[in-house]
Amino acid sequence: MDYIIGQNRSAPPAGSGAGPHGGASVAPGQKAGGDIIMDGTEANFMQIVLEASRNVPVLVDFWADWCGPCKQLTPVIERVVTAAKGRIRLVKVDIEANRNLAAQLTRLGLPLQSIPMVAAFWKGQILDLFQGALPESQVKQFVETVLKAAGGGTLPSADLLVEAGVAMEAGEPARAAELYSAVLEDEAENPAAWGGLIRAMLALDDEEAAAAALADVPVAITAHPEVEGARAELELKREGRKVAGEADELRKRIAANPDDFDARMDLANALNVAGHREEAASELLAIIKADREWKEGAAKQLLFKFFEAWGHTDPATVSSRRRLSSMLFS
Secondary structure, three states, X not given: OOOOOOOOOOOOOOOEOXXXXXXOOOOOOOEXXXXXXXXXXXXXXXXXXXXXHHOOOEEEEEEOOOOHHHHHHHHHHHHHXXXXXXXXXEEEEEOOOOHHHHHXXXXXXXXXXXXXXXXXXXXXXXXXXXXXXXXXXXXXXXXXXXXXXXXXXXXXXXXXXXXXXXXXXXXOHHHHHHHHHHHHHHOOOOHHHHHHHHHHHHHOOOHHHHHHHHHOXXXXXXXXXXXXXXXXXXXXXXXXXXXXXHXXXXXXXXXXXXXXXXXXXXXXXXXXXXXXXXXXXXXXXXXXXXXXXXXXXXXHHHHHHHHHHHOOOOHHHHHHHHHHHHHHHO
């Protein structure tokens, strides 16, 4: 089974185009991306920001053509707002083209001396704001906070991620993969969706698709814990598959010689790939207890890789980490 989303993620997101600020090149006030993303002017600010914010939160992105960080930030905001599917709107205001408006807003307390600056309006008032070119994860967090304050719930992607997690726990990885892919169609740099998609492919025993998805993760998020954990799970599954059918023989070797640490390492990998996490950790903890420096700490390194793959809140991780701590510090 191939993973579901398309291979090409270099296409510009909805609302982007040839304009100088990363958005479509439109006349002032003309709608860009429907009525969700618009250009604001002194003439329409009252209508499309203050009045519109009585029904739906409105983000106002204050920018200028000479502002490099502005050009980095706006496409990010556009992606997040587009993914919200109408729960929040974006108005982009060029402060150079609208100097009178900028001066009025500055007198009202908006710190427009430093851009980029994004202000969230709700019920005609400023609800929150931030300055600087934040990464996409922080922009999404800002929007989530605004939506919750305005009673608009969460971003659709958050709901889909929860639903995908439920599907994984229910043993429905194919359904989970579809949901993770749906998130990635709107948010190509969502690390939780990438990690979930790779894990879903592994649950379907499709290592090739999992590896293809891992290779397709955007460079900006390759070091994210969600992605690193999925990578570790893929690597462990490959290692465990090599010895998956040898568990009984490995147990016989260990019974004959408890200090056969190579056999314990192989058995730990076999148990992990079979889903017996506590037992897998126990084999490694036995090595660490006997000789923590064996092969330059190989058992502890593998145990930490297990923790990374399982997730730091997994019950097996929590209990095994507690056992390791008591062993090392007793």
